[in-house]
Amino acid sequence: MNEPARRIRRAARILLLDEHDRLLLIRFTPPDRGAFWCGVGGECDPDEDFPAAATRELFEETGLVVTDCGPEIARRSDDYLTLVGEPITSDERFYRVRTTSFTPDTRGHTEIEQALIGEFRWFTRAELANWQEPVFPVNLLELLELESGE
Template structure:
């Protein structure tokens, strides 16, 4: 059996002035649509904070000086959107901004194909949403105060 690759990823808990979280709806052909936050894989030799800033800009068009603080870490085994089985090493960063409409001009080809919607969610909406949210403990991450 092949060993899973460790996939380092930076994730952003992007909050607006109304305490809403921005999530992205992905609709791959081979599985049920799901929602997750902004973020993605670190480039080789890129640290997590730099990856968070880059991914935030690429996926939403928002530029920030720093993405911080790091509020949580998690690991999980799953299949990427490309179908690769990986073990994730994810770091979560909290960013607060004014509500805006994301600019998708920096999206990759696979993002243009699979991303169907951006939406600002209240905590009540997250608690009762009808489609899968990732990570499943997203409400706990919103309440995180210190790195885990």
């Protein structure tokens, strides 16, 4: 039986680094699979470009306001299930934003985010390399190296 075509899900992802070169990640705890970590970001609204989505998602997920998310540093595509179980093909663009360490403000979270976000944490590269729970994307450390060469 043929699988239905997957929707292309355009998403902006932010590599949010603090003054200690630590990366902010979010721990998601979906009820149908194990907990995992990923960075700030999310789906583009219809007719929204990637930089605008990055700026909006950064504010909605953390409360941080920036006027420019910086240059696109990487792109990736993958097939996976969203948090609501929809099979998609992702079109993800990554941006680097530097800030000082802060505690994220979660007032802008959607209902789904409120239900599934377990915590935020600033990670060093060494911690990421040895973390016991899954971190996505799996090549996150490589993405961090790409951006550090700029």
